[in-house]
Amino acid sequence: MSILIDQTTKAIVQGITGNEGRFHTSRMIDYGTKIVAGVTPGKEGQTAEDVLVYNTVSAAMAATGATASIIFVPSRFAADAIMEAAEAGIKLVICITEGIPVQDMITVRRYLDRLGTILIGPNTPGIISPNKCKLGIMAGYIHREGPVGVVSRSGTLTYEVVHQLSQLGIGQSTCVGIGGDPIGGLSFTDLLIRFEEDPQTRGMVLIGEIGGSAEEEAAAYIAERIKKPVVAFVAGRTAPLGRRMGHAGAIITGGSGTASAKIAALAKAGVTVVESPANVGATMAKIIRPNNRGLLIA
């Protein structure tokens, strides 16, 4: 079993006729994902990558009974697109778009919470359950099916870690990017508990970064609720104080949110924190297959 998505997931693509929407729709279909419709206002009746396009999510929903939506629309329209999906009855929304204003996301979260819709992102590479379903922009081929759940605030750093795992023959149950923005959908803790309850998952990798307090909250939660082993890496130990590092989340203010504070909190919660980003896979390998030969040493 995977979490949140599997081979039965039927998804629509919002912003399917844009460059990125079209490119990744094709890649997701190639991966085996069931993309049942696209949405771009004004393009109803056209097709994109052989997928029928509708003007509105409610029309696409009525025609296909989709269960998920992945969003590629530009940042000015993305908050609206998330709400449209939720209002139409979509229960899982993945928003790839980055650069959505923070105050818009605060409203979106309240809107979604009222409707009971789950959001992944925004500013996320998406979610993948290897060999079952890919709703995201990650390179599918680096993933293998297996026992490790991966949850991350970062995009490309996740690919790096997944690549390490797969190279070592360790597959993933599901990999989820929670996105780097200050206000988003599912948090580390929301996902850790799902992995804890997922029979396929035997261990988890958590990839954090400086800024905010998501890692500290995850640490507190792990100490209390998570029994399966967790390996973590926190990026940004060498980032200078008070400088913006690309994610709005990555601002160090005062003493809180520093890499060392996060690392200390995670370590205290029993998490194996890795120093080098190149050693995350090997560390997880040692934990999950302690007797296997030929492993790199972290």
Add this chain to the structure above:
Amino acid sequence: MSILIDQTTKAIVQGITGNEGRFHTSRMIDYGTKIVAGVTPGKEGQTAEDVLVYNTVSAAMAATGATASIIFVPSRFAADAIMEAAEAGIKLVICITEGIPVQDMITVRRYLDRLGTILIGPNTPGIISPNKCKLGIMAGYIHREGPVGVVSRSGTLTYEVVHQLSQLGIGQSTCVGIGGDPIGGLSFTDLLIRFEEDPQTRGMVLIGEIGGSAEEEAAAYIAERIKKPVVAFVAGRTAPLGRRMGHAGAIITGGSGTASAKIAALAKAGVTVVESPANVGATMAKIIRPNNRGLLIA
């Protein structure tokens, strides 16, 4: 038993230092209502009618553990006062103030629903459970304790009906004005079901008026859920079309909301609809005490 309030209700008065606030606080205390604190920003430490005044509802709550609030603040500040009460944890708010903008009340209702606070009004005379508690501006002495629940959109017309009942020796379990505004708190149906479930109540009087569809909704609800007898009067049969009659609610638009439509709906639901406002008490008397002598004939 009464509904919503009884002898244990501990109330605060928001706007206690104004003329009306002060006057009715005194009347409520005389009636036996437990007024435990008042709130007027900037007047903390003063007393009004021997009641201690606080700057904020949260301070008054912390000091007294009040369970209800009655609001007399001017219309520009009343929506805010309702939200303040709800946010401080008050679960029953009675708003006497009239003239609150409709759009403010739409927001207030959503705010209260999220916090689980019940609102009576605005633009209501309030609520009274005779001999137990009065949170309102009605003349207490016209009420008697007894078996009839009264629910009304009108203020003074309710006093009229209650007076008729009491003169005939028929007391009231609780009398509630739901207020004449387009958007308010408890509706006819919310109260009818409470009366249906209240052991003290044996019959109900519903006083409606032209405009909106509250009476039609009540009729549908009565047909389905209410077993106890209901007597109704609908004011405005002679009111001219499309003219504003004081309550924003009292606008007849098209065919819906007319007195005749409401009367027909109520009659169809098995409600005894009275033609003359002077005969409501007598009609209820006949139903509730069919064998009693000396009754007026409706």
Add this chain to the structure above:
Amino acid sequence: MKIHEYQAKEIFASVGIPVPRGEVAATPQEAQRIAETLGSPVMVKAQVHAGGRGKAGGIRRAETPKQVNEAAKDILAKPLVTHQTGPGGKRVNRVLVEKTVNIANELYIGLAIDRKRRSSAIMVSSRGGVEIEEIARQDPEAIFTEWIDPTIGLPVFQAYRLANYLGLDQAQTRKVSSLIQALYRLFAGKDCSLVEINPLVIERSGEVVALDAKVDFDDNALFRHPEIAALQDESEVSPLELKAKAFNLNYIKLDGNVGCLVNGAGLAMATMDLIELVGASPANFLDVGGGADETMIENAFCILLSDPAVEAVFINIFGGILRCDALAQGIVRAAETVTIDLPVVIRLEGTNVKEGRKVLRRSSFHFSSATDMQQAAALVAAAVEGRRA
């Protein structure tokens, strides 16, 4: 509060909603000059607060400036009788002279408060230009509604879905979607109780234009929109109603002969109902409100008495916030300043009723007293009969 079509269109234009080119005129000469500037043909539209102007002859097409002058002459300074004005009609003080448009398609857009859902509602129909309530009754499917959560505002997708329903081409759909967003900002930002465009026209050129405009405002919110309050046309209100409003009284002139002074709208309506039941007819609706004081009562009483149609007065008060003694003081003060040669029936009950009755008894003022509504109504009916006999 209602405003005129030309005022609503000025507001529309200020928020970017296209309206036909046009100007308002108070005289036929002015109307003709406007037409000469705009170029003919034009529409000449009576500016009164009432629906049904077209059928009543209040909207005319004019091919030349001279015809404009004649049309304006026909309409201006005369009463216009529509199904909403009553038989007396409403005097037309201004006409709107407007360039005609080439209509390809007539749509309907309306925004209002939905009490039941406790939301704003936006309705559209592709069958505009006609009695929309009739359409709503006959073919509810022809009207598409979106409800707006005011704590979220109007998301673009809802505006788009409304526009998309109308079956227009892509460019027009985008225009109508933007227009709906502008209308909602107006509706929410200015505390409107109604915004309606019927018809919203798609011109043959593809442009979108509001051919009519109706905007009503929430009286209770006018305090935060002084620029809207300033739009009130006092000539639309009867002089007595205007006077009552200045005193914070809710007064509506009716056709009968029994002047009523009541506290509370519900009791006032019930009193009117009762007057009709006993065979008389109310001369007015007058709600002095829950919070009336002595001075307001005094003013209310004086307004009642200044209506020549009034043959008897029925004062029906059940005191709540309004105390009976304050009411009595007000009546006595009014009686001291005006000559009262009409029968007055007073029914007093409620807060401070004893003090109130004492005040009345001690005064030199003559009136009939009743303890219940039924008795009071009978006394009023008898008084009217008596004066007639």
Add this chain to the structure above:
Amino acid sequence: MKIHEYQAKEIFASVGIPVPRGEVAATPQEAQRIAETLGSPVMVKAQVHAGGRGKAGGIRRAETPKQVNEAAKDILAKPLVTHQTGPGGKRVNRVLVEKTVNIANELYIGLAIDRKRRSSAIMVSSRGGVEIEEIARQDPEAIFTEWIDPTIGLPVFQAYRLANYLGLDQAQTRKVSSLIQALYRLFAGKDCSLVEINPLVIERSGEVVALDAKVDFDDNALFRHPEIAALQDESEVSPLELKAKAFNLNYIKLDGNVGCLVNGAGLAMATMDLIELVGASPANFLDVGGGADETMIENAFCILLSDPAVEAVFINIFGGILRCDALAQGIVRAAETVTIDLPVVIRLEGTNVKEGRKVLRRSSFHFSSATDMQQAAALVAAAVEGRRA
């Protein structure tokens, strides 16, 4: 986006928040003239985007216009070094010359986004005028916070409760409550990420005035506030960072010698961490973003190479939206236009990696290739060592 104190105060004044009288000057003469108009004494305040100006000597009191001239001369056109600027400091191009105020009481007000509660938060303290973070650590009780539900807005009662906490008299409490409402309207209306007044001063006269002003904006929302975007002072940004921004690249100059070009902020930070782990030091943070195209990569590479401190280049790309072939094309195009005499290590993985590697192989461009991060970092460290040796 950050703005200067004087710009923040202009915004404050425009929304009715009182600020001291003052004007901004670029030269000592101008500063002196302003002081002559205002009347002495005045404060002369360096306008740079950095905290800690007071301790660093960037805020001076001047008793006479002549002293103002001298203070401005001391501050202007020189770097100001505070704990936030780094050892190089920041050049001061303008000073704010401001009338002094008679301080009775110093308060603190701050508005920010609380990620954990997913709300705006408004904080007040009666211990303003000092390092508020220090206060927050030592005495959390000294700071009172209200969280604002953005779907409701700021109810007056929350603004009042904040003001009420400060223990002022009734008139001052009312003023501060209104000021908080104005601040929240600014914060929400202009998509601020931070609004701070420290100190908010109660003058001996009882007036309330914002003695300092700090306003940061959400970069992602600047598209809807062009008037705010226009306030950006480009002299506050290093020329390379400015150039990068024009190309939509996220570049920050650092002190090391290894130029990094990475896609994604997380991988970029991890790459920097790894460079330090192998004993080298990053010359910059450069995230080309998820959606970079050929041209952006080309520009990014050129910016890297134009930094004289760079001794080796580490390109670490894991393709997602960014396809490896596009990256490779960009690098090859850059290599064709600029002379590259530095060691370049490229580590490529992800979407279209085969096509990307092919593009690089087919070009005439010389570089070291690595298949994993660890190997790449080792190659980079060796390259730096090699050039040093």
